[in-house]
């Protein structure tokens with residue numbers, strides 16, 4: 001029973017000490033409120049004034065563009081020599097049918113050659129194959145350069161390769177936001193990348209472009225004391241005047257009202273993601289991860305949540321820290337409750353605390369429960385495009401003149417779809433969700449946003465086979481584990497050589513309840529639901545346990561009571577469980593990577609958890625890091641900072657942090673009104689799919705309360721359940737008694753003599 005709406009939501013800010021700008025994050029036309037900013041986005045957007053004299057920034061229609069140069073800049077437009085046409089599906093370069101005297105690029109900027117034989121860049125020959133200086137212009141590598149010393153055509157990938165005589169003037173490509181110079185000769189006489197500090201005037205101190213990446217800019221800022229230009233660590237110095245223009249149109253200014261100076265320079269592409277997925281400071285084991293985590297402080301060999309007063313000068317960090325809130329005039333103070341923060345729109349609220357990303361018109365509130373109603377309440381295209389919700393998206397339906405909600409890409413038309421970069425793509429006549437393998441080049445292969453789950457997904461380029469694959473965080477190393485997962489995974493030890501990249505939100509509550517064993521699952525539908533441990537044998541008409549070797553990922557393997565994930569013949573694989581004892585591991589996280597039965601350690605090797613061994617209680621753990629979220633024989637452990645002791649959690653109400661309340665999503669939920677972690681009941685669940693059961697205890701939930709959806713979510717008993725929900729709504733402790741959907745009853749499995757110790761992963765793992 002996972003209640004989506006109560007999980008804490010947060011915005012993902014760029015967490016590094018530099019601001020990387022990319023056109024992929026450009027503002028949408030309708031996010032812009034001012035004509036001067038809208039004009040900067042011409043021809044993509046244009047300012048329109050209606051009969052009531054109200055202006056708005058609109059997406060340009062191909063038919064309204066009368067020059068080839070403007071037309072070809074728009075992704076879905078093609079110039080045919082006379083007019084700009086809208087294409088409903090992609091026209092390949094070799095299909096272009098323009099007037100004879102048009103070059104390919106005059107019809108579509110991404111096509112080269114002469115009409116009739118237009119080629120896309122990947123179809124061009126390599127620069128190296130050109131024999132003369134005249135041919136040496138563009139090849140499959142991009143811009144080609146002729147070397148007068150070797151009389152050969154080649155290409156450059158770094159400034160260092162560029163001959164000094166052309167260093168200052170070399171342009172790998174031109175963009176609208178070109179910083180003028182890409183490379184320059186430094187004081188040692190070498191040709192190097194232009195950086196912020198090479199810029200000498202305040203007016204030009206905006207951003208620098210990375211030489212060989214057309215879509216990567218670094219924000220600079222002017223230091224008025226030293227009169228130098230430096231790399232900007234954040235966007236907090238940007239003002240109403242330069243917020244939009246200095247960020248190549250990817251941030252916009254949100255003020256309290258038209259006349260207020262207080263405001264914030266806000267990324268247009270920001271989305272709200274679930275904070276419950278992010279690591280808490282206390283979960284970070286390695287010092288490096290703690291340093292990367294901007295709201296944490298490394299102190300006495302442990303990582304702790306920073307004091308709010310440290311963020312008085314850094315509003316965006318203050319707003320990101322779950323423990324703090326930023327109040328205009330007061331600075332950064334400990335978080336109390338949303339209704340203590342004034343704000344009459346979402347942006348004012350987010351600027352003060354990401355935990356309160358909405359407003360009732362006067363004070364900030366948590367995010368509205370129902371996104372579709374929230375979207376509908378947005379009365380104009382500007383408000384509709386700027387509203388932030390957790391998953392899904394609000395979009396303006398100009399035919400119906402209303403703001404609508406969609407949870408996936410499929411409902412967007414071509415124009416909207418094409419603007420949802422890194423989330424959706426348009427093909428044929430449909431809008432589809434993006435996934436890693438959609439990206440066809442290493443430079444595009446970065447991340448995408450999944451509207452359905454409301455989360456970012458990361459990709460990596462597989463150089464061996466040349467394709468874009470889903471990132472496998474557990475393969476990340478000490479250096480990149482935390483940063484590459486944007487703070488969702490952490491390195492499991494203080495030592496860079498020993499350890500693994502492990503997920504913070506995968507908090508496991510061991511469960512002593514009597515799960516049904518595979519052979520007890522008589523109904524084929526129940527066996528199918530237990531797909532991660534059982535398999536239906538059609539010949540025998542029986543449900544049989546899965547062979548460990550069939551579990552090919554670590555997560556499926558470690559959850560299975562009978563298997564463990566270990567190295568055998570130099571490969572990590574899933575083998576029948578034998579013992580935890582010989583497996584090296586100095587803390588609980590490392591040991592659980594073999595099997596979730598191995599939660600204990602003697603400091604060097606792992607040990608199996610025994611519920612009866614009193615030596616394995618939380619109170620016997622003396623060390624802070626090992627205590628934190630270790631699963632011991634009496635439950636999930638926590639550190640008491642007052643008494644400096646380790647204890648087992650038993651009640652939801654013992655939890656005071658919002659993100660930690662998600663430790664058992666089937667037992668506790670965060671109440672935004674009272675700001676407390678509270679026990680769940682069936683009646684709190686608002687959707688039928690989440691109406692299953694709840695755990696009556698936070699830790700070793702022997703007891704559950706079954707729920708059932710009957711217009712609302714209500715308490716139920718096994719007699720209320722049917723073949724379709726008997727197994728699921730009883731936490732796998734009851735099964736349907738006959739292999740017939742309509743005949744039979746919902747019966748307990750616990751009569752069985754086999755005692756199964758099961759584990760639940762509360763947050764589904766993706767690796």
Ligand SMILES: *[C@@H]1O[C@H](CO)[C@@H](O)[C@H](O)[C@H]1NC(C)=O
Pocket residue numbers: 075076077078087089090091092093108109110111120121
């Ligand atoms: C322009 O050409 C590129 C490269 O082949 C292609 O991906 C793109 O879809 C074309 N644009 C249009 C509007 O057809």
Ligand SMILES: *[C@@H]1O[C@H](CO)[C@@H](O)[C@H](O)[C@H]1NC(C)=O
Pocket residue numbers: 179180181200201203204
């Ligand atoms: C700013 O940069 C442009 C382009 O490189 C240059 O022409 C101009 O002189 C610079 N302005 C100042 C004040 O340095």
Ligand SMILES: *[C@@H]1O[C@H](CO)[C@@H](O)[C@H](O)[C@H]1NC(C)=O
Pocket residue numbers: 186187188189190192
């Ligand atoms: C010039 O660039 C080279 C190569 O990056 C570097 O090693 C050298 O220190 C730089 N010189 C100065 C004075 O910055």
Ligand SMILES: *[C@@H]1O[C@H](CO)[C@@H](O)[C@H](O)[C@H]1NC(C)=O
Pocket residue numbers: 222224236237313
């Ligand atoms: C930029 O920000 C820093 C600290 O955030 C501050 O010290 C400095 O005065 C600011 N500069 C300007 C021009 O606002």
Ligand SMILES: *[C@@H]1O[C@H](CO)[C@@H](O)[C@H](O)[C@H]1NC(C)=O
Pocket residue numbers: 344345346377378379380383
């Ligand atoms: C748009 O949002 C602003 C700020 O919240 C609000 O003042 C305005 O009334 C909204 N407009 C409409 C039409 O809802």
Ligand SMILES: *[C@@H]1O[C@H](CO)[C@@H](O)[C@H](O)[C@H]1NC(C)=O
Pocket residue numbers: 710720
């Ligand atoms: C739903 O609840 C009503 C009374 O509240 C009850 O009569 C009915 O049988 C219930 N439906 C099911 C499917 O249990």
Ligand SMILES: *[C@@H]1O[C@H](CO)[C@@H](O)[C@H](O)[C@H]1NC(C)=O
Pocket residue numbers: 705715
């Ligand atoms: C539902 O069950 C819980 C305990 O399992 C109980 O506390 C609660 O009062 C029950 N609610 C109703 C409406 O009967």
Ligand SMILES: *[C@@H]1O[C@H](CO)[C@@H](O)[C@H](O)[C@H]1NC(C)=O
Pocket residue numbers: 708709710714715716717719720
């Ligand atoms: C469960 O069954 C009882 C008795 O038939 C009925 O009163 C109750 O409304 C049912 N509960 C639900 C949630 O349908």
Ligand SMILES: *[C@@H]1O[C@H](CO)[C@@H](O)[C@H](O)[C@H]1NC(C)=O
Pocket residue numbers: 740741742743
């Ligand atoms: C399931 O049970 C119903 C009712 O007893 C019976 O009519 C039907 O034939 C059974 N179906 C199968 C596939 O056995």
Ligand SMILES: CC(=O)N[C@H]1CO[C@H](CO)[C@@H](O)[C@@H]1O
Pocket residue numbers: 040041042069070176
């Ligand atoms: C803001 C800006 O510089 N826009 C320019 C982008 O490029 C087109 C075509 O090269 C120009 O017409 C715009 O003025």
